[in-house]
Amino acid sequence: xxxxxxxxxxxxxxxxxxxxxxxxxxxxxxxxxxxxxxxxxxxxxxxxxxxxxxxxxxxxxxxxxxxxxxxxxxxxxxxxxxxxxxxxxxxxxxxxxxxxxxxxxxxxxxxxxxxxxxxxxxxxxxxxxxxxxxxxxxxxxxxxxxxxxxxxxxxxxxxxxxxxxxxxxxxxxxxxxxxxxxxxxxxxxxxxxxxxxxxx
Amino acid sequence: xxxxxxxxxxxxxxxxxxxxxxxxxxxxxxxxxxxxxxxxxxxxxxxxxxxxxxxxxxxxxxxxxxxxxxxxxxxxxxxxxxxxxxxxxxxxxxxxxxxxxxxxxxx
Numbered sequence: 001x002x003x004x005x006x007x008x009x010x011x012x013x014x015x016x017x018x019x020x021x022x023x024x025x026x027x028x029x030x031x032x033x034x035x036x037x038x039x040x041x042x043x044x045x046x047x048x049x050x051x052x053x054x055x056x057x058x059x060x061x062x063x064x065x066x067x068x069x070x071x072x073x074x075x076x077x078x079x080x081x082x083x084x085x086x087x088x089x090x091x092x093x094x095x096x097x098x099x100x101x102x103x104x105x106x107x108x109x110x111x112x113x114x115x116x117x118x119x120x121x122x123x124x125x126x127x128x129x130x131x132x133x134x135x136x137x138x139x140x141x142x143x144x145x146x147x148x149x150x151x152x153x154x155x156x157x158x159x160x161x162x163x164x165x166x167x168x169x170x171x172x173x174x175x176x177x178x179x180x181x182x183x184x185x186x187x188x189x190x191x192x193x194x195x196x197x198x199x200x
Numbered sequence: 201x202x203x204x205x206x207x208x209x210x211x212x213x214x215x216x217x218x219x220x221x222x223x224x225x226x227x228x229x230x231x232x233x234x235x236x237x238x239x240x241x242x243x244x245x246x247x248x249x250x251x252x253x254x255x256x257x258x259x260x261x262x263x264x265x266x267x268x269x270x271x272x273x274x275x276x277x278x279x280x281x282x283x284x285x286x287x288x289x290x291x292x293x294x295x296x297x298x299x300x301x302x303x304x305x306x307x
Contacts, residue, residue: 081232083236101255170284181273
């Protein structure tokens, strides 16, 4: 475990700084609420958008690399790559497209507002909604992409062994690709009520 | 190793002379037919451009971003299931051709 020493050093330094501030009468500076309030809603919104597209692409590419290596490996036994063998690739690609769509929907809420208006309640809400909506969509798509990838890899190997098995496994693959849609729906619902920056 | 060169020809001559063509036993037809590759490429492009295009068209016609997002997700799934249908159709045709060939062989 190469992370033991850095984690220990971080804990010790946090304890030392925290103890120093606590015993010198500055303990009230540990204020989670103040931290949450003082971070700009722009930062929350943009981190959410970045997480949405980034985690989705990680999931999709993870799935494609699992599937692709199995297609190539199974091709050694059954060197007939047909359209049906590449279905799994398209299934993984759609996961990335969900992330792109949601990132575009989220970024339509971004707007420049004058300096002192950014911390209004409506803008705070939009910032948090985009942040947690983006995390929701990104995480769902990450897991969905891995799930589709592992299913697709099994489908490729099963098809290499016996061509009639493919359709049965494809049904299961459709079920795992629906998981990404759940995250997309919730992401749309969470940000649906959020107004654009500066709209209120 | 030295004995391999002693065939009356220098190494340079052996390289320069044309290799005698002999029929190869191995199967050299490409493993992935061209139409499969073009089908995948075409559907990939459609998968990227159709949902995003539908989103911007829907926004232009006055839909809210949420509704436009739903339309785009539906468009992505339409492309996906069109590909599944095309693949299924290809598979069926191929299977039929194979059984026909087998029947002919059996007669």
